Amino acid sequence: MSKITQKDVERIAGLARIRFGDKEKEKMAAEIGAILGYIDKLKEVDTDGVEPISNITGMENVMRKDEPTKNQLAEQAAEAAKLIEMAPDNKDNFVKVKAVFGE
């Protein structure tokens, strides 16, 4: 299970949206393979009947009403401007991206 091929690396890199050179791919395959080899020791542990939890203090689905407070409205408008300013490319108060559909 822990043998990682260059092909695996290419598949994962595609999912993770990272471009790698050939040398990097080779290195990544070896390193990930070694780490997963170590992680394989988890197979020794009997986890039958164990319910996985995702929050360690036992909280679940913390919700709030989808209503901004007055304070938030003013703050959010100011913050929104800052956030758009932060984008590498913006136009007319919008974040600008490359064309999503082909021509």
Next chain:
Amino acid sequence: MVNNSVNTIKSVNEGLKKGEFSVEEIVADYQARIKKENPKLNAYLSIFDSPKLETRNYKLETSLLAGVPCAVKDNILISDEKCTAASKILEKYVAPYDATAIARLKQAGAPFLGKTNLDEFAMGATGEHSAFGPTLNPHDTSRVSGGSSAGSGAAVAADLAVYALGSDTGGSIREPASFCGVVGLKPTHGLVSRHGLIAMASSLDQIGPITKTVEDAAIVLNNIAGHDPMDSTSVPVSRELPDYTANLNKSIAGLKVAVPKEFFSEGLDNQVNNLAQAAIAKLESLGAHIDQVSLPMIEYAVAVYYIIVPSEVSANLARYDGIKYGLSSNKKSSSLLDVYLDSRAEGLGPEVKRRIMLGTYALSAGYYDAYYLKAQKVRVLIKNDFDKIFAKYDVVVGPTVPYPAPKLGELDDPLAAYLADVYTCPINLAGLPAISIPCGFADVEDKKLPVGFQIIAKHFDEAKLLQVAYNLEQALK
């Protein structure tokens, strides 16, 4: 480079109250020290020219932090200041708001000196994974200062700040505290708001103080702890939080201390072992009751950690796409997909990429059950191990890291570096609070290298944790 004439929060507050110096003077004093010493250590990534003293009406009588110069790890947002997470992808990012912990420190009148170095996005045990060069250990500059809160640990040890904030996901506050000979506290997950902390692994990340004394750690915790609706994992506390300084002095006679044999297994440095044993003997001489116990599932903690962390990392770092903020590789000919692929290739460092790749693999179709789900289940078993011990004992103790600070480059192998977290990451997996305090020095190549001792308590029992730490700290003096 270690400054032994220690300026603590307590002593600076006293000095300010007595009028021995003004806030402006003590801040200027630290700025001059940083200017002189930082080039040797690389503890700070940015140094603020004129720390804004937000609250001119600070009250020295009611706020111990008022006017006391503080350093902040560069993954915690301070409004209108750069926040890089020591990554090229955020090199020019300016924080649009304050982290909750920062807002609370500002309210207390804390002046900020600057932002400290870290492993990129807090991923690392040595501080060497910073895109802006490693932080060097003030006790021996050929050695690392420990990660990932590398700059915060070094800055406090070298007295380039009275105290600092760090963050701890698998040991990132306690490891630098251990290697630099200072105090590092990781609170219970959910006690301190993560709002405004750049997310690494959200189920484990926690902000905490790095200080020179246990009392100072309690003072900082008093100021930053508490529920925050902006962090959904922040635990609502029905009753008022305790004053964490109140019981420090109280005797620990009769307290029950558990020593897990797994914290003293192979790989533990001999001198670290001796110093930890001496600290345990000290606890016994203070009247604590010591028992050896076993936490059998601890053996699997590093394996669990390096599935859960990369999995959460792969999701949390998906936002660095070259579109919303930060570095963007935007060639004329490139498509939207190219922008993603190239921005992430150029902007993220090797350890960050490694973890994103590992996590993406662990969460991908066909592997989720074998890796992520399995790890989540073993995580429960690790927590159960601790629950069993804490049903009978007040605290669990042992060494913080198996060895003193390694040389730069010594932990180059990724897996070897991951194993540095062997005693610290189980605590994050179980969500527990833990503190590392100095317990002496190891003699290595004519240098005296600090060694840390770790104390762990049950969820939200920081008061007892700090009480034991304070008693031991005083006894070891």
